[in-house]
Amino acid sequence: MSAPFPVLRTFRLAVPPVSGVLRPRLVAVCAALAAATFLVFCWGVSVGDYPIGLTGVMKALAGSGDPGTLLVVRELRLPRAAAGLLAGVAFALSGALLQTMTRNPLASPDMIGLIEGSGTAVVAGIVLGWDGGLSTQALGLLGALATALLVYLLAWRRGTTGYRIILVGIGVSWMCTSATDFLLARGGRFEAQAALGWLVGNLNGRDWAQAGPLAVAVAVLAPTALLLGRLMRTLQLGDDVATGLGTPVQRVRLTLLLTSVGLIAFATAAAGPIAFVALAAPQIAQRLAGTAWPPLVASGLTGALAVLASDLVARTLIPGLELPVGIVTGVLGAPVLLWLLIRANRAGSGG
């Protein structure tokens, strides 16, 4: 590979003992996404009943400025923006992990029942009053983790395969969805509306109590996901080939699954099930970067950008009314995914 390259072509970096593949287009996409995410983050913090200029926001983020602005930014606006950012990253990363593991673009955390499980727990808490003194957040987290454990145990039979986990997950998620529907139909009008408000995915009134645990989870799990990325790529070739290449398949798969579950559980608990992000962000990132698999860093940034931008729209679209972010995510994300699908000009990148 010594021929001269046009700009933005993939090339191999081989400086012994370090070697790797550098994809300028992927790097450029990540940089652009990061910049856009930062901008939307600051913009989101600046908008509200008490408008703050963008420079004021950046100053407050750096820790200077007048005390009033600092208080508003730190205690009111920042937790919400942080929850959106982190939830976006977590949803998108876990979606990318699952889609790579199963080699199926339709696989997303809402397929394997985690989101449905946490939804059922929360709706049961709201409609039946079975909250046991726990907050909605704790209920959501417990529901997701319990469902994940159930799916893994049920799919375990001298090892598991990605395909079996997904199929068992489908069965479990089906039961959870039905239970949720049943509870919604059974509950009173007021409870049903409250439950639905949560089920759509919502960032209204988030404070540090919600954003804090999510931040810890992302700080631990996101690096794990990135480390797994290398091993995961051999899994895409099929279990047998991966074993032949020296990948400990069962262990990698378990770690992958745990990472994905952790991310999705904490994100759902903090922001509600903004499910579409998990499915769409990796696919959007893959098409932006022109890679053959969902790139992890770009997926995470796409997810963060999607949730933050949606939240901004949700707050400003109708003055005086805060829409749940989940509604806007679907309305904004769907056209982007469709546009990328239509624009894809090679048979391979369309599918």
Add this chain to the structure above:
Amino acid sequence: MLVVALAVVLLVLCLLSIGVGALTIPPAEVVRALAGHGGGARVENVVWSVRVPRTALGLAAGAALGLSGALMQALTRNPLADPGILGISAGASFAVVVSVAVFQPGSLYGSIWFAFAGALVASVVVYVLGGLGRSGQTPVKLALAGVAVTALLTSLTSAVVLTDPDALDRYRFWSAGSLADRDGSVVLQVLPFIAAGAVLAFAVAPALNSLALGDDVAASLGRRLGLVRLAGVAAVTLLTGAAVVAIGPVVFVGLVVPHVARVLAQRAGIGPDHRWLLPLSAVLAPCLVIAADVAGRVVARPAEIQAGVLVAFIGGPFFIALVRRRRLAEV
């Protein structure tokens, strides 16, 4: 052989469905009432005006969901595709919600034609979007376009439902999925669509086998891919649209039943031949729907639990057990 055995099971379930309920009718009397003589006016009235339409609805809608599920998974070559993936159930849901919010029809079944129109429009939009662009139509593009449109419509549905309590009330009962309180005429209204869809589905079944080998191989075998996909999507739209309109968005039936059919076909030594998978799915799915409906009348007497809920709780564990038991036949 297998189909015959399953048909017998289905027949027994139908008789049960006619016999079980607030007024329990013994099987012998059911048969006599069906034949037109005996049982007295009260029994005959219950059988003909309540139980038979309800059972027929379960049969028709169940068969439609099973068929369209098997079709959809073959067309997209994806075992995770359900018949709602073309946006059909999301379109129907959105139409139901909008019709309630805007026109406030007197009965839920005033909105049946709205729901059907919503399903049709969503499906056509997905089909067209999935075929745009230079690479033409690929199964993955079709599936992803469907997912995107579904997400869009679901979001819009949530937006309407969250701002309009009346629409929420209708929506939550409709979306749980039920055969109860359906007007007797509903089954007659949706039956022509289901029949047309079934004819189309069986017509494309042989072509689906070539499609499973990949687009290039299928084309070189002389299949006209565009035509097969168009016919397949049309069949799915008719079948799913009619079923969803009639009993609510319980499309999960269509996702799970073809997997069961594949396992049964494998055991019977048929293999994944769609000329067998389609009829198998069409018989298995109504078994599940009717069994769930009967169970829903029994477990919570005198109240009823919606069939859509119990379908999951009967079908789910069975499906999981099946997945655990054997090496699965992949699509």
